[in-house]
Amino acid sequence: MALTNQEIARYSRHLILPEVGMEGQNKLKDASVLMIGTGGLGAPAALYLAASGIGRIGLVDFDVVDESNLQRQIIHGTKDIGRKKLHSARDSMHDINPYMQIELFEEALESSNAMRVLKDYDIVLDGTDNFPTRYLTNAACVLSGKPNVYGSIFRFEGQSTVFATKDGPCYRCLYPEPPPPGLVPSCAEGGVMGVLPGMIGIVQATETVKLILGAGNPLIGRLLLYDALGMKFRELKIRKDPNCPICGPNRTITELIDYHQFCGIPSTPAAPPPASSEVEPLVVKQWLNDGRKFTFIDVREPHEYQIARIEGTQLVPLGDVPKRLGEFDKNAEIVVHCKSGMRSAKAQKAMQEAGFTNVLNMKGGILAWSDKVDPTIPKY
Amino acid sequence: MAKILIPTPLRQFAGGNDTVDVTGATVGEALTALTTAHPDLRKNLYNDAGALRSFVNVYLNDEDIRYLSKEATPMGDGDTISIVPSIAGGR
Ligand SMILES: [Zn+2]
Numbered sequence: 001m002a003l004t005n006q007e008i009a010r011y012s013r014h015l016i017l018p019e020v021g022m023e024g025q026n027k028l029k030d031a032s033v034l035m036i037g038t039g040g041l042g043a044p045a046a047l048y049l050a051a052s053g054i055g056r057i058g059l060v061d062f063d064v065v066d067e068s069n070l071q072r073q074i075i076h077g078t079k080d081i082g083r084k085k086l087h088s089a090r091d092s093m094h095d096i097n098p099y100m101q102i103e104l105f106e107e108a109l110e111s112s113n114a115m116r117v118l119k120d121y122d123i124v125l126d127g128t129d130n131f132p133t134r135y136l137t138n139a140a141c142v143l144s145g146k147p148n149v150y151g152s153i154f155r156f157e158g159q160s161t162v163f164a165t166k167d168g169p170c171y172r173c174l175y176p177e178p179p180p181p182g183l184v185p186s187c188a189e190g191g192v193m194g195v196l197p198g199m200i201g202i203v204q205a206t207e208t209v210k211l212i213l214g215a216g217n218p219l220i221g222r223l224l225l226y227d228a229l230g231m232k233f234r235e236l237k238i239r240k241d242p243n244c245p246i247c248g249p250n251r252t253i254t255e256l257i258d259y260h261q262f263c264g265i266p267s268t269p270a271a272p273p274p275a276s277s278e279v280e281p282l283v284v285k286q287w288l289n290d291g292r293k294f295t296f297i298d299v300r301e302p303h304e305y306q307i308a309r310i311e312g313t314q315l316v317p318l319g320d321v322p323k324r325l326g327e328f329d330k331n332a333e334i335v336v337h338c339k340s341g342m343r344s345a346k347a348q349k350a351m352q353e354a355g356f357t358n359v360l361n362m363k364g365g366i367l368a369w370s371d372k373v374d375p376t377i378p379k380y
Numbered sequence: 381m382a383k384i385l386i387p388t389p390l391r392q393f394a395g396g397n398d399t400v401d402v403t404g405a406t407v408g409e410a411l412t413a414l415t416t417a418h419p420d421l422r423k424n425l426y427n428d429a430g431a432l433r434s435f436v437n438v439y440l441n442d443e444d445i446r447y448l449s450k451e452a453t454p455m456g457d458g459d460t461i462s463i464v465p466s467i468a469g470g471r
Pocket of ligand 1: 169170171172173174241244245246247248
């Protein structure tokens, strides 16, 4: 499709670049990109890809904008809190560029829908936040022969590369297997510097535009590492693994598998813990009011304790629990809590295994305490 | 003397250090020196069978040691070993 006069005016800074020109801008207009996720990585990437003049962009997300997203997900604004991310992202992109098509997929990418969702796109941009979806995205890209522009982040560090091009390596060539669940904390647990996904998402957008233009030296077979604290970029080689089960010459995987299972995460959620091992925040509050004798342990980190804490607790970060067990009476009544109840469940398990007989996990952690007992406690 | 770069997720197991200086003739010896100095790192780098975990890649300079001689890869003064674990964050 030829560019209109309005589009020629809009893209003039591209058109006067010999590497882009009319031909390149037409390629961008004819191109389609599927973005998995409109969060930290997807937000900046989607804004720039929309501005660049990509003709058609698909967005896959099922989340709703939360206040805690706005520290980094700049495609969404304060007015969008509570809206579907898909709608908020679409509006921001169309505000920048009304001359493009945006298609919305309000669903989680799963083995059952991935091939259908990917089908009508040229390039996939992986902006997800979990191992199962990353392995699934990679597999769907390899099986359908579409490049996978990859980025991932953790606290102050990011990685980016382009997987699944014709002769290039794939995600499983780089990392044959995911870490077992629980070993690597997520952004929600581990935190992330707000501008970090901006840097990595824009590397992904850059590579996407380059792939479409066929310009420059793509980030294929190279893993770009970014360290925001050190402000250092490094580059490592990624080889195509001749034994890769999905992109190697003797591949054994020819269709999508259950990537939750592959990542050690049961597809059906685990049975809830027995009610007798949990205690409601309101009950704990009553015990405190009654002057009941029990030990109240907060297993979060010291910097979290500075943000918000419950009066009467004693701080023992989860990592220190094993070596500090001697400080406590094995038969005393003990209540453990953390932010939302996951880490305290681990602490509870460790204490029970060490012979503690009466350890209760406070349900929902300090977040639930803020909701149900004391709204002056800030949620973070 | 070679330098091992410790990634953010593992720094808490390496006394908070982002780099650790080690000596050794091979990458394996360097990693052993590292985990001897920081024993908490061992379970994050190796599985119960003592093999490097498959979601942790080790590079000598910019090359993946899986495509060199793995842990027997010889190394020398001034080399840099990078430990690069799989991370998945993105939202
Ligand atoms: Zn592969």
